[in-house]
Amino acid sequence: MHITEKLVVSADGTTLYAQAAGDPTKPALVCIHGFAGTSFAFQKQLADAHLLQHAYVIAYDLRGNGRSDKPEAPASYAGECCAADFQAVCTAFAVTRPFLLGWSLGALLVLDVLAHLPPHTLRGAVFSGGPVPTRALHATYMSDWLAATLGPLLSADAATAARAAVAFVDGCFARPREAASYAERARWLGEIVLAPPATRVVYEAQTRARDDGAYLERMRAVPLLVLQGTLDVMVDPPRMKVKLDEVFAGKKDYEFVWLEGVGHCPAWEAPKEHDEAVVRFIRRYS
Template identity: 40%
Template sequence: MVDLPLSGEQILISVDGTKIWAESTGNPSKPALIFIHGLSCSALGFDRQFTDQGLLESFHLIRYEMRGHGRSGQPLEVEAYQSLRYAEDFKTVCDAYGVDKPFLVGWSLGGVIAADVLNAYGPAALSGIIYCGGGMPHLHYMAATTKPSLLPLVAAITSERADDMAAAASTFVDSCTAQPLPYAVKLQWMGAFVAQARAARVHSIERAQDASAEWERRARDVPVLVVQGTEDQHRNWEGTRSLIERVYADVEVYMLDGVGHTPHLEAAEETNHAIGAWGRKVIARASQ
């Protein structure tokens, strides 16, 4: 079900009735890039991709906010955060914009949506995966891919104490970049954090995903690009790289010196160029 015209900004209704906010720009006749944000963030984090002329000319850009986040619905029941629900949200967005076999761009926690999609619909659902800014490949391996220094902060942002969460919001946002954000941007990001119900945050990171050999079999031949900052305070890069290269057969890595957990903001021009060049290469190879 689509509440608004099939272009620009929309409120979509997913299979279970949850509202999903989405927006598109660029050339609808071109291959699609679907951008998915990280934990307790919003799609506003991709503003610098949505104004990049190179990406706009070569791709149909789509972003949406995960259930439990931002302008999308925030169901409180744990059942609403099953893996299939996330895959259905992704397909709802694809169907609304008439997209077939898009590239999935996952920032941090947004990366795990690729596993949901592959489990539900198989490898034919994606042209490729771009793990951007500590993109997490699978929730089952969260411990192996998260820096130990971040774990106390994870506990704080899921605390039941309002004062703990308020302080954690500022620390969490600060940890997302190597250099401090402009204050107005920091407040915007903190707003996305505090607008999220605690239950939605907890369910988003504690939900289960299928980690069987079947998932790895389906994922094996999907092309992957990793855009990663050397100063990422969240992601254990060596553990993450080991997992990605074990699961996927075709992996390219683009490292950014001095960049933290948010390369699409901290080094937007380089990140956009890397995404565009790799995407065009994968498309050309598939058409041969």
């Protein structure tokens, strides 16, 4: 499948690397990677023939990551900047009312879009793998393992950060050696290194400063699918489901799907099962 690559300039001049595959006349699915990741996390979705029959798949490197610009000013990672990036990518690929799929910390972009872009910007949202809908909600089910790993990952000491990066990448998968080849693991690790430590620290701090006051009310208008692996070490999966079920109680267009034997990265570890659930969701709400 042919992939279209673009360099997109956001409202503040930040350049973003983006890629897309499929039929532009289909409903758009914009995929957002997690902390210290890149759009490489969605290479399987960009090549999934079945998914591409039903969706125009777009993925981009968030500012501060991968092939996108990496500003160091804290204000550059405010919610309005991240929402403007999303809008710029949508405009560059001429899509309106897309579905947004957020993996892990990528789910936080839904909050940014709802807070800073017009109502009904999103057709629906997919939380894929240990989502961070808001920092406060995520804190109720974040695992002790992630809490212990995140500090070293943000360290300015190269040796400390490198050890944490290896653990972090392996922690994305239930079975790391089976889920990714040596070259793939090396790329995941390398792309963490591409984001300067100072940038990671600033982004982490800015996401904790988000105002989520109106989030739940606005989410009432957005259909939501949650895809969660049972072996995700970055969260407590059963507790996560309890908390999300509580928060979205009474929301008729909320669906939670367990992926058995899958870790933190369902889109990579179980692409067939993951993408089929996404297709059903897109067809239901298109």
